[in-house]
């Protein structure tokens with residue numbers, strides 16, 4: 444059994460038990476984040492049954508997506524990092540989902556360039572600093588209304604990264620409330636992308652539907668690039 448196989452099975456057990464504790468029977472998507480690892484890692488994970496892969500830099504993801512070419516197109520790339528507007532076209536060439544729609548200028552660029560359906564999550568700014576990346580809670584509804592005017596952008600819901608020095612529970616609770624608010628104008632936007640290696644159990648408790656798990660599965664960053 445290789446390291447990833449072991450780690451995936453341990454992760455699945457922890458997810459199942461967190462779902463049980465939360466009394467949840469809905470399904471959850473685990474996006475395995477392969478950043479800093481090569482296409483060989485993606486292939487290894489694919490052979491172990493993983494079909495959702497996450498990347499946070501286009502410069503790295505684009506060549507990796509080209510190097511990884513299994514026979515069947517039954518897998519998806521999720522773009523999860525901050526994206527420069529001039530990389531939108533490239534990102535669209537391989538991504539099925541964008542978890543980090545975090546500003547109006549990015550939305551404009553997407554609207555200009557999108558040619559087939561893209562799933563999008565609105566990234567929230569949970570800090571008290573309105574100048575940090577992400578949509579401020581007070582602007583979420585208006586921003587969501589702008590997203591849904593484009594039929595090719597499928598608004599999935601909200602995404603957030605819990606602050607390092609914050610209690611993840613209180614942050615995920617905020618996210619859950621904002622998700623409800625967004626659903627008032629976009630009833631289909633029921634999904635929540637929260638939870639990383641260090642806080643996915645808390646995220647599940649507060650309704651996460653898409654986990655983005657890297658180091659717990661792939662080992663330390665940069666160890667196998």
Ligand SMILES: *Cc1c(COP(=O)(O)O)cnc(C)c1O
Pocket residue numbers: 476478499523524604639640641655656657658659
């Ligand atoms: C790297 C990354 C993750 C995964 O982080 P781990 O702590 O390695 O699980 C999740 N989300 C985003 C946005 C990331 O950049």
